[in-house]
Amino acid sequence: MARAALPGRLTWREATVTGERWETPSARTLILDVPDWPGHLPGQHVDVRLTAPDGYRAQRSYSIASGWSPTAKTVELTVQRVADGEVSPYLADTIEVGEQLELRGPVGGWFVWRETQPAPVLLIAGGSGVVPLMAMIRARAEAKAKQPFRLIYSVRTPADACYADELARRVRDDPGLDVRWVYTRTPPAKRIDVATINSYGWPADFTPDCYVCGPTTFVETAADILVALGHDPKRIRTERFGGTS
Amino acid sequence: MNPLDGNALAGDLRELFAVDVTVARYTCAGCGHADAVATLLLWGHGMGQVARCPHCSDVVLRMVHAPDRVFLDLRGSVRLELPLAGS
Amino acid sequence: MAIISRGFGGRRRESVDGLPPGQYLTHDFPVLSAGPTPRIPLDRWHFTITTETGQKTEWNWTEFLALKSEDVTTDIHCVTKWSKLGTTWRGVSLDTLLEDVDTAADYTMVHSFGGYTTNVPLEDLLDSKAWIAYKFDGEDLEPEHGGPARMIVPHLYFWKSAKWVNGLTLMNEDEPGFWEAAGYHMYGDPWLEQRYQGD
Numbered sequence: 445m446a447r448a449a450l451p452g453r454l455t456w457r458e459a460t461v462t463g464e465r466w467e468t469p470s471a472r473t474l475i476l477d478v479p480d481w482p483g484h485l486p487g488q489h490v491d492v493r494l495t496a497p498d499g500y501r502a503q504r505s506y507s508i509a510s511g512w513s514p515t516a517k518t519v520e521l522t523v524q525r526v527a528d529g530e531v532s533p534y535l536a537d538t539i540e541v542g543e544q545l546e547l548r549g550p551v552g553g554w555f556v557w558r559e560t561q562p563a564p565v566l567l568i569a570g571g572s573g574v575v576p577l578m579a580m581i582r583a584r585a586e587a588k589a590k591q592p593f594r595l596i597y598s599v600r601t602p603a604d605a606c607y608a609d610e611l612a613r614r615v616r617d618d619p620g621l622d623v624r625w626v627y628t629r630t631p632p633a634k635r636i637d638v639a640t641i642n643s644y645g646w647p648a649d650f651t652p653d654c655y656v657c658g659p660t661t662f663v664e665t666a667a668d669i670l671v672a673l674g675h676d677p678k679r680i681r682t683e684r685f686g687g688t689s
Numbered sequence: 690m691n692p693l694d695g696n697a698l699a700g701d702l703r704e705l706f707a708v709d710v711t712v713a714r715y716t717c718a719g720c721g722h723a724d725a726v727a728t729l730l731l732w733g734h735g736m737g738q739v740a741r742c743p744h745c746s747d748v749v750l751r752m753v754h755a756p757d758r759v760f761l762d763l764r765g766s767v768r769l770e771l772p773l774a775g776s
Numbered sequence: 777m778a779i780i781s782r783g784f785g786g787r788r789r790e791s792v793d794g795l796p797p798g799q800y801l802t803h804d805f806p807v808l809s810a811g812p813t814p815r816i817p818l819d820r821w822h823f824t825i826t827t828e829t830g831q832k833t834e835w836n837w838t839e840f841l842a843l844k845s846e847d848v849t850t851d852i853h854c855v856t857k858w859s860k861l862g863t864t865w866r867g868v869s870l871d872t873l874l875e876d877v878d879t880a881a882d883y884t885m886v887h888s889f890g891g892y893t894t895n896v897p898l899e900d901l902l903d904s905k906a907w908i909a910y911k912f913d914g915e916d917l918e919p920e921h922g923g924p925a926r927m928i929v930p931h932l933y934f935w936k937s938a939k940w941v942n943g944l945t946l947m948n949e950d951e952p953g954f955w956e957a958a959g960y961h962m963y964g965d966p967w968l969e970q971r972y973q974g975d
Contacts, residue, residue, distance in 0.1 A: 494784045495778040496784050534781065538783040543781075543782075548703075549700060551711075552700075552711055554712045554726075555727060660691035660693070682694065684731075685693075686693050686733070690813075692812075732810050732811055735854070737955070737958060748810075758972070760972075
């Protein structure tokens with residue numbers, strides 16, 4: 445196919461769904477084979493573009509869920525179905541293994557973790573905002589990195605939690621990883637708050653690198669708490685997830 | 690409607706530029722605040738992307754996709770500071 | 777060559793006769809936001825017309841509501857390709873607001889709370905072509921849709937119908953507003969499909 449790609453600029457690639465996994469009843473992981481995938485950093489995302497038979501197009505960003513190693517041939521995206529959404533219901537329910545979609549990426553060099561960062565890491569996830577943070581946890585394990593990671597994962601109920609079994613296994617096998625759950629709809633329902641982040645995050649004195657990802661209001665709440673607890677704003681990186689996919 | 694952030698501009702900008710502009714530091718023309726383009730508040734308006742300074746909410750960047758062209762309006766940023774590879 | 781996704785329909789798109797080219801029918805009322813929704817207390821609301829010589833005419837909310845209002849039923853066409861038929865509004869005609877304004881200017885810039893602007897030729901605001909509406913479907917206009925009051929210029933693409941209006945500046949020369957400066961058409965006639973600059 446003749447696509448006039450200018451050197452250095454990114455264009456759309458064809459990806460094939462080679463596998464799938466349901467993380468929750470409403471979140472599906474698509475395993476994609478992307479020819480000539482250049483590798484990615486955990487936290488990066490891809491843009492997915494769909495074209496309807498009548499030519500209508502829609503484009504959305506999805507975080508990459510998988511860590512990356514040179515031997516990995518695939519890229520995993522976890523897609524949370526948004527009930528009245530446009531793209532996510534197709535990716536969650538309609539597209540089948542063997543089918544293709546258009547993908548552009550990996551992109552985004554700011555909300556990423558590099559194994560060369562020496563600091564401990566605090567990850568704070570709201571709902572499907574866990575996806576890029578999971579990529580960081582997986583990449584840390586693949587790199588056998590020693591920086592200790594803590595994840596505070598706020599989700600409605602245990603049934604809404606992605607990667608719960610994998611996280612439990614990783615915590616069991618890896619003393620450098622800790623996970624604290626916050627359930628917002630299961631009694632005693634609570635929201636992310638100062639006490640939780642103070643108790644289960646790293647003290648500001650440890651100068652951890654903090655990554656916060658979730659819906660806009662969640663991200664702003666968590667980031668404000670981190671600043672109030674004395675964390676350096678320069679060490680707090682945030683990514684807001686939309687609700688209109 | 691809640692805004693997203695400049696992270697979501699990465700793909701559209703990377704289609705235009707050879708470097709990742711979301712890691713660049715903008716300086717807001719309105720208030721002088723400087724931070725990564727990734728931290729801008731992004732309003733994914735149907736007509737285009739509108740990225741505002743989180744400090745003063747002035748518009749820093751606007752991006753409009755026509756079928757055959759892209760318009761990138763950066764008048765809200767007095768400068769972009771980009772890291773060079775290897776630094 | 778794009779991959780066609782069987783089973784991906786996107787938003788339901790209904791093409792009907794009588795719409796401007798490239799438009800689809802919608803039955804809901806999409807909200808497009810380029811920034812935070814301004815919440816304007818009525819006691820702080822004002823609308824100011826400023827002529828090219830700097831003469832100002834201003835109404836507060838009470839004065840504005842005391843002006844002669846009109847009921848308007850009209851089709852609206854958004855440049856993002858949705859059209860909505862038979863929308864009903866109540867508002868004050870720009871003919872009424874401009875009645876005693878002395879101007880020789882040909883162009884206007886519409887200003888809004890929150891900083892939005894859009895340019896419209898003066899003649900497109902006159903002769904029952906434009907209103908400042910404060911009711912939609914019989915109800916007070918919600919902030920998401922531009923309340924307390926928004927411009928309605930239904931013969932142009934709907935971005936010209938600025939939400940949260942607070943003023944009109946008369947200009948001798950045409951100047952681009954918020955979206956026009958970012959690549960959209962200076963005039964925006966949906967029947968000529970004037971979406972982007974150069975269309």
